[in-house]
Each structure stands twice: as structure tokens, then as C-alpha cells.
Amino acid sequence: MPEPSKPLSIAVVGHTNAGKTSLLRTLTRDVKFGEVSSRPGTTRASQLAELRLDGRCALRFIDTPGLEDSVALLEYLHDLPGATRPERVAAFLAGPEARASFEQEAKVLRALSEMADAAMYVIDTREAPLPKHRAEIDILSGCGCPVMPVLNFMRSSESRSAQWHETLREGGLHARVEFDVVAPFIGGEQQLYGDLATLLPAQRERLNGVMQALARQEEQRRRSACRVIADALIDVAAMRRTLSSDEWNDEAQRAAFVRDFRTQVQARSRRAADELLSVYAFGADDAELAELPELSGRWEDDLFNPELLKQVGQRMGKGAVVGAALGAVVDVALAGLSLGAAASTGAVIGGVLSGGWRSAVRKIAGRLQGVQELTVENTVLALLAQRLLALTAALAQRGHAAQEKVPTLHDAHEGERLRLDDLKDARAHPEWERGRPGARAGSDGRRALESALVRELVAALEQRLQSAQKLQRAG
């Protein structure tokens, strides 16, 4: 057993291709750890991975090469000298075959018997239990180190978990945890460490500490994600772009202006999506994420899709007619945008030019007569909020070993009632838009709005994740 100051060491072992390296990517949230591939024999040497919590190493994992020829190794072990199995394993590790035909297997047994406090035995449950697996179980449980089976690929329709339960029971392994490294079950990580604590009662307190720290981290990630979403919503709601009536009446100029405005809204949305990826420790440039529909750019274009906006409007209970704010000028090209005469927003101009420069305000107000301005409609904000929440929920459930694209996300979530009405405050404060000249993004009003939105978004996100968990249990 380790000294209290030393991190617990856990060897991750199993048949080749069972998902050992993938499990470690997921548990350490490190998409770059080791090499993952569908070809067997990918990991060739043992490699350490750390689970860092609160700035220190809480657990140490040892990724090991896959076991290949366990039946032959078991036979070989039987004939070695030693009264007990651990003695025979020691004899094997000291002998010539550990550097010859069983070199890969020796690396695994060395990690298990000389370095680890416990082992996680990763199983690809899509495979039927075969004699080679029984030999593996036999060898691993003879190393004198507690072994916890991790049933992997549990989301696959080909999973044969019942057969594996039986095989493990026969092999004397009773504790086990079900997992899918690509799409871990919500709460699956907690269960993994909880079950490990059952196997290592002397380490229970320490493992409880790990579970609590992980829960805190998860909560922080959710809050950070919702802060990212709130910030983006406020920026987009505050966006206000003006141009003169003359320019407005010139069709080419108007089209260019609208296009430019939309591009700015889309760029801001894209930035929020990138920030969400980084909150969940995924990189925007990860090959495996490139195909996420939310990141392929399609959904940004969709933000102004009239049909979609109509649906969102209906869901918002407004039966919104697209472009309603335009009055007579119902123009599909302007879907999602509101057009207003700038002169009617004297309060806004006052807000921009604080400091009591009355004459300047008057001058500018005068100059703005006949100026047109565009803002973003509520339906776009609602759609954006739903999209970013859906993306967050998907990332919260995505393993860091995922190599496939996630299923199409549903923007809307049943029963979700986001009261985005508060965002109307942001409409009257164009200076709340970050990055604009004269921006005052740190103002008390903006901060208060952001806190209120974060609370609302966290509740909505939790609801989405709870529904996902219910579906998991039912499935």
C-alpha cells in the first residue's frame, strides 16, 4: 500500500484493443494522451498518466500494452518454480522469456506486480468471452493485486454484458463497473471510483476525496460553460449597427450591410462554441471533432434561417411572424433582424455618451435622424441559447477518447423555458457588446444580467443532463 503522500497507482490492463488508452484519455480528460487506434498492439510500452485535482496528482495510472497470447503464457506460468502464483510471476519476470516471446505480457505483469496498488481490467464486451480471456483473468488475478473489471463498449448494440458478468463471476471477480469511454454514462466516473473504493477499503477516504473533487470540477465546468453562453447572448443582444437612409435605400449596400452584420453575429457564436470546447478540454482543431455538426459552420448559417426561426418563435409562444418587427417591409433577407430608426433610441445614445456632454449628445442625435439600425431578434437569441446549451450537454457527455461524430443534437429541449426576456436590457445598452469601441462590458448592469442568465442556464443544462441520464437508465 502507498504512503499517504504518494498517489495511488492503478494499472490499466486488458486484451489488445479493449480501450485501455481510450479509458485513460477519458478519465484524465486528455485528448492527447498516448496513441489510440483500431489496429491491435498500439500501445507498445507502459506509460504513466496522472489525474490532477486541485493542482496536485491525485491518482497515477499506468497504461500497459495489450495482452495477446495469454493461453500460452498461462501454460508457461504453470511450469515455473514457486509455491504461490505471485512467486511464479516473479520467477517469470526474472526469467529469459520475459525478454523474448512474452515481452509484451511481461510489461503488463511488471506494472501489476511491482508498481500498482490495483488494476482496472478493461474488457471489450462486444467480444464473446473466449478461453484467451479466461486465461487473462486467471493470470491477472494471480498477481497479488486487486483487479476491477471495467466493462467497456457498453453502449454498443453488440455488447454481451450478461455473458461477461457470468465469466467474471466464474473467474472470482465480483466487483465490476460498466463504462463506455467514447460516451461515458453520466455519473459513470463517480461509480468507477466508488467501486474501486469497495475493492480497496483502506483507500476509501482518499477515493472519496477524488470523487468530491471531480464533482466540484464538473460543477465548475457547468458554470463556466453557462457563463460563456450568457456572455455571448448579451453581446449578441447588445449588437446594434447603423447606417444612413441613403445607404440603406441602395439595395447593394443594404445587402452588404446585412451580410456583414450576420457574419459578425455568426463569428460571435462561433467564438462561444470554441470557448465551450475549451471549457470541456476539447480542442477546436481535434480531428475527431471536425465533423460535429455544431462546429462545421452549418448551424451558424442556420441562425438566420426563416423557417427555423418561425418554429422557434412558435415554441416561444409568440406565434412570431418572421420579420414582424419590419412592419410592411417583410423581407426574408432580413429574417432574424429588427430594423429601427435610430432617432427613436435617444436613451441609447445617452448611454453611449455618458459624462454629461449634452451638446455632443444633441449633435449626434441630430446626425442620427434618418439613420437606420439593425439589431438581432429574440428568436435568434433563443435559437442561439438552445444551440449552445445542446452543444454543452453533448460535450459534458463526450469521452475524451471519442473518435466518431456525435449524433445530431436537438436544439430544443422539452419543457425548457428560458426567460430570455431579461436580454431586452442588453438591447438598450450597445456599449455592453465586448470589443466595440467605447465598450463598457464590466458595468454593474451587465454583470447583474449575466449572473441572472447564468443561474437560468445552469438550471436548464442540469435539466437536459438529467433527462439524458433518465434515458440512459431506461435504455
Ligand SMILES: Nc1nc2c(ncn2[C@@H]2O[C@H](COP(=O)(O)OP(=O)(O)OP(=O)(O)O)[C@@H](O)[C@H]2O)c(=O)[nH]1
Ligand atoms: N465506440 C467505442 N469505441 C471505443 C471504446 N473504447 C475504445 N474504442 C475504440 O477502440 C479502439 C481501440 O482503442 P485503444 O484505446 O487504442 O485500445 P487499447 O486497449 O489501448 O489497445 P492497445 O494499446 O492496442 O492494446 C479505438 O479505435 C477506439 O476508438 C468505446 O467504449 N466505445
Ligand SMILES: [Mg+2]
Ligand atoms: Mg493502448
